[in-house]
Each structure stands twice: as structure tokens, then as C-alpha cells.
Amino acid sequence: MYKQLDEQALARHCSRKDRMAEDELYRRYAARLHTLGKRYLGDEDDAKDLMLETLIQALDKIGTYTYTGEGSLYAWISRIAINKALNQLKRHRWRMVPLDFRVQDNIPEPTEEEVAEIPKEKLREWIAELPDMRRAVFNLYCIDGYSHQEIGKMLGISERGSTSTLSKARKELKEKIKQYLKEQDR
Amino acid sequence: MRKWEDIVKDKLEEPEGALPESVFAEFRARREAAVAAPAQKRFPLAWAAIPAAAAGLAAFLLLHKPAIPEEGIQLIQQPSAPVAVVTDTAKVSEPEQAPPLIAQAVTPKLVRPSAGKPHLMNEEENVEAAEENVPESMEEEMPDSPVATTTSPFIPESAIAGPMRMKVGPAAGMIAGGGLLAALITPLLGAGTNMDKAPTSYSDNTGATVPLTFDNPQKDDQIVKAVHYFPLKVGLSARFPISERFSVTTGIDYSWYKSSFTYSVSGEKIQHAHYLGIPVRLDWTFASSKWLDVYLGAGFEGEYCLGATFAGEHIAKDGFSASLLGAGGIQFKITEKLGFYIEPELSWTIAPKNQVLQSYQTMNPLMFSVSSGLRITIGK
Numbered sequence: 167m168y169k170q171l172d173e174q175a176l177a178r179h180c181s182r183k184d185r186m187a188e189d190e191l192y193r194r195y196a197a198r199l200h201t202l203g204k205r206y207l208g209d210e211d212d213a214k215d216l217m218l219e220t221l222i223q224a225l226d227k228i229g230t231y232t233y234t235g236e237g238s239l240y241a242w243i244s245r246i247a248i249n250k251a252l253n254q255l256k257r258h259r260w261r262m263v264p265l266d267f268r269v270q271d272n273i274p275e276p277t278e279e280e281v282a283e284i285p286k287e288k289l290r291e292w293i294a295e296l297p298d299m300r301r302a303v304f305n306l307y308c309i310d311g312y313s314h315q316e317i318g319k320m321l322g323i324s325e326r327g328s329t330s331t332l333s334k335a336r337k338e339l340k341e342k343i344k345q346y347l348k349e350q351d352r
Numbered sequence: 353m354r355k356w357e358d359i360v361k362d363k364l365e366e367p368e369g370a371l372p373e374s375v376f377a378e379f380r381a382r383r384e385a386a387v388a389a390p391a392q393k394r395f396p397l398a399w400a401a402i403p404a405a406a407a408g409l410a411a412f413l414l415l416h417k418p419a420i421p422e423e424g425i426q427l428i429q430q431p432s433a434p435v436a437v438v439t440d441t442a443k444v445s446e447p448e449q450a451p452p453l454i455a456q457a458v459t460p461k462l463v464r465p466s467a468g469k470p471h472l473m474n475e476e477e478n479v480e481a482a483e484e485n486v487p488e489s490m491e492e493e494m495p496d497s498p499v500a501t502t503t504s505p506f507i508p509e510s511a512i513a514g515p516m517r518m519k520v521g522p523a524a525g526m527i528a529g530g531g532l533l534a535a536l537i538t539p540l541l542g543a544g545t546n547m548d549k550a551p552t553s554y555s556d557n558t559g560a561t562v563p564l565t566f567d568n569p570q571k572d573d574q575i576v577k578a579v580h581y582f583p584l585k586v587g588l589s590a591r592f593p594i595s596e597r598f599s600v601t602t603g604i605d606y607s608w609y610k611s612s613f614t615y616s617v618s619g620e621k622i623q624h625a626h627y628l629g630i631p632v633r634l635d636w637t638f639a640s641s642k643w644l645d646v647y648l649g650a651g652f653e654g655e656y657c658l659g660a661t662f663a664g665e666h667i668a669k670d671g672f673s674a675s676l677l678g679a680g681g682i683q684f685k686i687t688e689k690l691g692f693y694i695e696p697e698l699s700w701t702i703a704p705k706n707q708v709l710q711s712y713q714t715m716n717p718l719m720f721s722v723s724s725g726l727r728i729t730i731g732k
Contacts, residue, residue, distance in 0.1 A: 183387065192379055197367035205364060218379055222386050256642045281359040289360055308357040309364055322688070327596025336357070343356075 173239035180228045188225055195240055196221065199247050205305050206251035208294030216254070220247040248310065252320055255298045273340045280347055292342045300335035307332050577614040580712035584608040587631075587725035589693065597637045601649060605629040605723060609711035621663040625670070625711050629655035631677060645683040645691070652676050653699065660709055668708045675701040683727060695723045 168190040171179065176194075179187030199220055203213030224231075224243045231242050293301055302321065306312040307328070312320070314328040321328070589603030607627040614620045633651030640646070657670040681695035701717045713719055 188383060189376075189380075192376060196371055196375070196379070197369070198365075200371060201364070201367050204368075214375060218375075218382055221379060222382055225383065226386065276356045278354050278356070278359060281356045284363075286363045286366065289363055293364070309361045323596045324593060330596065339360075340356075 173236065174233040177228055177231050177233065177239060180225055191225070192221060195243055198240065199243065202244060202247055203251060204290065205293060205309065206248065206302060207254065208296075208301065212254070216247060216250055220250055223250075244310070248306070249320075252302060255302055256322075273337065273344060276340060276343045276347075281343065283350070284343065284346060288346065292339055296335055296338060300331055300338065303328055303331040304335040304339070574616050575613050576616050577612075578710070579612040580710070580715050581610040581612070583610075583712050583721055585697075585721055585723040587723060589631075589725055589727040591635070591727055591729045593729065593731050599635050599637070599729075601633045601635050601651075601727075602631060603725075603727070605631060605653070605655075605725075607655070607713075607721075609713060611711055623660065623662045623667075623709070623711070625660040625709050626658040627655045628658055629653045633677060633679065635681075643685050645685070647681055647683070649679045649681070650677065655701075657709070670709050671704040671706040673701055673704040675699040679723075689729045691727045691729070693723075693725060693727050697721050697723055 168176070168179070168186050171187070171190065176187055176190060180191055196217055199217040200213050203216035203220075204210065207213055207216060220243060224246055227246075231239065233239070293304065296304065299321070303317055306317045306320065307314065314325045314332075317323075317328040318325045323331075585605055585607045587603050587605035589601060591599045591601045593599040605628070607629060609623075609625040609627070611623040611625075612620055613623065631651060631653040633649040635647045635649035637645050637647040653675050655673050655675065657673075660667050660669045677697060677699045679695045679697040681693050681697075683691040683693040685691045697720070699719050699721065701713055701719065703714065703717065
């Protein structure tokens with residue numbers, strides 16, 4: 167019965183502390199949230215904790231959720247998860263600003279076919295290896311679709327700072343992609 | 353043609369696979385614990401505890417009464433014994449003895465010597481006074497005596513021999529606090545200093561006017577020792593971020609320079625000089641966390657001497673001076689926009705044309721100092 171519930175009805179049941187509805191919420195979104203956590207935090211255990219904390223908080227506050235269309239429930243929950251992940255990055259880690267003042271990005275853009283060849287695991291591994299700030303900006307801009315203005319507000323940096331950090335992240339990833347493709351050609 | 357980031361996005365958004373059942377069990381356990389014990393807001397209480405503790409301490413210091421009440425010695429007349437009725441009026445009864453006096457207090461009463469009669473007691477008199485057996489009614493006979501007039505078995509010895517205590521009431525605290533605040537604000541505002549009328553020179557034996565400065569308070573009275581103390585620098589600062597790591601910092605700095613000059617004739621005299629400066633600096637934040645920023649900066653500062661005093665008298669002051677600055681600092685973020693900073697700073701001061709004062713700054717043009725204050729961040 168609960169599998170057939172739409173987002174609005176599921177949220178309504180959850181707000182009544184319906185245990186079955188809560189379990190359904192977990193089944194629908196836990197894996198996606200776990201993936202999101204790994205993208206932002208780069209660590210399996212941290213990602214699992216983030217996912218659990220997000221779901222618990224979402225269930226506590228589900229009364230404040232407003233249905234705005236299909237997909238809005240996940241968008242609302244993922245926003246909670248992203249905020250939590252960013253707070254964790256800000257709280258636990260120092261943001262060391264590297265000394266490379268200019269980004270000389272002369273590396274050509276990888277083609278669609280080249281990127282399609284790369285396994286998902288490799289991409290996840292490379293993103294996890296990015297410095298905290300670059301990883302966060304890359305995820306926020308390229309994957310979760312936030313603007314530089316929004317990223318600036320979320321991370322407490324300027325819009326230009328966000329653009330510059332994204333350029334560095336892109337450059338680092340392109341280098342890894344090129345390196346990987348070279349190794350595959352040999 | 354799609355961008356490579358879009359393909360990366362598609363690949364990364366796919367869930368990695370089902371989570372193990374143990375994670376679901378953990379979720380259930382945490383959820384049930386959360387339902388059973390709803391989350392409490394601990395932080396507001398923790399923050400409220402700090403001002404509450406400070407207020408409690410302030411109240412204790414202001415309203416604290418000493419354990420020993422300050423009642424002084426009170427000689428209480430004992431009730432008279434009933435007098436027998438005298439039937440024979442012709443017979444004159446003997447005068448009745450005064451009832452005994454009993455001391456009922458816990459602290460000795462300190463009696464001031466009377467005005468115009470300075471109490472001079474030499475050593476011999478002192479010894480005599482100590483050895484003399486003072487009668488109980490001495491207070492009545494010698495009201496101006498500076499010594500405790502009565503001893504009592506109720507008075508603890510420590511209360512007699514111990515140091516005198518000073519009780520600061522709320523009114524005294526407010527007056528002292530207000531005075532301190534006024535003393536701090538006055539040099540900043542330059543108000544009430546009457547600098548124009550302050551003596552800045554004196555006439556020597558030949559009638560020539562000699563400026564009254566640090567090294568010339570009187571003829572033939574030469575400096576034998578000069579000590580320039582490390583300056584006190586506090587400020588209000590504003591920071592304008594121009595990128596993630598660069599920002600322009602400006603504000604107002606107040607500096608207090610104290611110097612001590614020992615003269616061959618007139619002895620030690622203290623000079624105070626007060627400066628107000630406006631620094632303009634470019635800062636580079638190289639490390640940052642939620643609570644702290646660590647940065648390096650370079651720029652310049654214009655300083656204006658608000659006034660100077662020498663042995664309590666206003667003297668001629670320096671004019672406008674400029675200095676080059678290099679600073680490193682730590683800023684503690686109180687809120688997102690407000691922080692408290694501590695900055696070790698190296699400055700090189702270009703001496704003003706009309707320099708008349710000697711201070712730590714003029715003696716050390718390349719000066720190291722530590723500045724602190726509040727900083728507001730304006731913009732992102």
C-alpha cells in the first residue's frame with residue numbers, strides 16, 4: 167500500500183509518525199542520499215551517518231514540508247543533506263587556500279565518448295580526492311545545479327571565489343580523465 | 353553536443369546499489385530513540401549560562417556584605433536595679449554606682465583624629481599607650497583617639513588585626529565605571545582637555561621662552577633615564593572582501609604611548625600620548641575555519657596625535673604622521689559579520705615634520721606592536 171503513495175501522501179503519513187510510512191521513505195531515498203553523502207564527504211562512514219541524520223531530521227521536520235510537485239520531497243530532503251554535509255566540512259576541516267594564484271587551464275575538454283568510457287567508480291574516486299572546497303563547489307554547481315551566487319551564500323565565499331574554485335576542480339578532474347585515457351590507450 | 357560535466361552528473365546521480373539491512377536496522381533504532389526523546393535545544397541554554405554567570409559574579413561583587421557587620425562598638429547601658437523605697441526623706445542616700453558597661457559589637461570603631469590637630473605619636477608614647485591599662489570608659493574621655501577604644505571577648509582577633517576592608521556599593525561601582533569610561537572616551541573625543549590653554553612653554557632666567565617638552569621641563573634639570581613602554585593599541589575595524597581570500601581592511605585604531613622620564617632634579621615624570629590612526633590594508637586570508645581566519649596583510653596608516661600630557665600638564669603634540677604596515681593576524685568569528693582580532697604588526701613610521709614628543713614610536717621607527725579590537729565584515 168505504501169509503495170503506491172505519492173510524495174504528498176507519504177509526507178502526510180510520516181507527519182503522523184506512521185512507522186510504515188517512515189520505512190517507505192527510507193526505502194525510497196536512503197540509497198540516493200548515501201550516494202550524495204559520498205560525493206560531498208568522500209568517505210563511506212561519513213556518508214552513512216549523513217544519510218541517517220538527514221532522514222531522522224527530515225522526519226522530525228516533515229510538518230514544514232510543502233508539496234510543490236513531483237520530486238519536491240527529494241529536493242527538500244537533499245537540501246537538508248547538502249546543508250549538513252557543508253556544515254560538516256566547515257566544522258571539521260580547515261580550508262587551506264593553495265598558493266596557485268592563476269589557473270592555466272589549457273587542457274582540452276574531454277569528449278562525450280571519452281567520458282562515457284570512464285567507469286562510475288573512477289569518477290567517484292577522483293571527486294572524493296578533490297580538496298574539500300573544490301569537491302563541494304563541483305558537486306553543488308555541476309551535479310546539484312546551484313548557481314555561483316547560491317554557492318557563495320552557502321559556503322560563505324564570494325561569487326568569483328566560487329567560479330575560481332570550480333575552475334580549479336574542473337582542471338584537476340580533466341587532468342585525471344586525460345591521464346586515465348592515456349593509460350587505457352597503451 | 354553534451355558537456356562532459358553533464359555525463360559525469362548522470363553517472364554520479366545513479367545510486368550505487370541497495371544498502372545493507374544493518375543500515376536499515378540502525379535507522380529504525382535511531383528513529384525510535386528520536387521519537388522517545390525529542391531533541392532539546394541545548395545551545396541557547398549554554399549561551400545563556402555565560403551572561404548569567406557573569407551577572408551572578410557582578411551581583412556578588414557589588415552586593416556582597418562582609419561576614420562581620422560594620423556596627424562598631426556600642427556601649428549599652430544596663431537596666432538599673434530596682435531602688436528600694438526610702439521612707440526617711442531626711443536621710444540622704446548614697447549616690448548609686450553606675451551600672452556596668454558591656455561592649456556589644458564585633459568590630460572596633462575607628463575614630464578619625466580631629467581636624468587641625470594632627471596626631472603625632474612618637475615611639476615612646478606608642479609603647480606607653482600599648483602598655484597602659486586603658487579604662488573601659490576611655491571613649492567618653494578621649495573621643496579623638498585613633499586607636500580602638502574598647503576590647504571585647506566577642507571580637508575575633510583577626511577582625512582587629514586584619515586589613516581594613518573596603519565595601520564597594522552599586523552607586524560607587526557605577527561612579528567608578530562611569531569615570532573609567534569617561535577617562536577612556538575623553539582622549540578619543542578630545543573633549544574637555546582644554547589643550548589650547550595648556551602651558552606649552554616657560555620663561556627661563558633670561559626671559560626667553562623655552563618650550564615645555566619632555567626633555568626641558570626646567571633649566572638644568574636633565575633627563576637621566578627614559579623608559580618608553582610598549583604601546584596599547586585597540587581598534588574598530590571594517591573588512592571589505594574582494595575575493596575569497598583577499599580583502600581590504602580599514603577602521604580606526606587608538607594608540608596609547610606611555611613614557612617615563614627621570615630627571616636629575618625633579619625626579620620621575622610620566623608622559624602620555626594618545627593617537628588616533630586610520631589603517632588601510634590589503635589582507636590575504638590563507639587559512640580559515642568556521643570560527644577563525646588567519647591572514648597576512650600590508651598597507652599604510654595615517655596617525656594623528658590627539659593630545660599629550662607630561663606630569664599631568666598638557667604639552668605640545670605631534671602632528672600627522674604616516675607609517676607603512678605589515679601585519680599577521682587571527683580573527684575569531686563571533687558571528688558571520690562580527691569578529692574579534694589580534695594582530696601582531698610591524699610598522700615603519702615616517703616622522704612628522706613637527707615632531708616634539710618622544711615615545712616608543714619615535715624611538716623605534718621600525719616598531720613591533722600587537723593590536724586588538726572588533727571587526728565588522730561588510731559584504732560577502
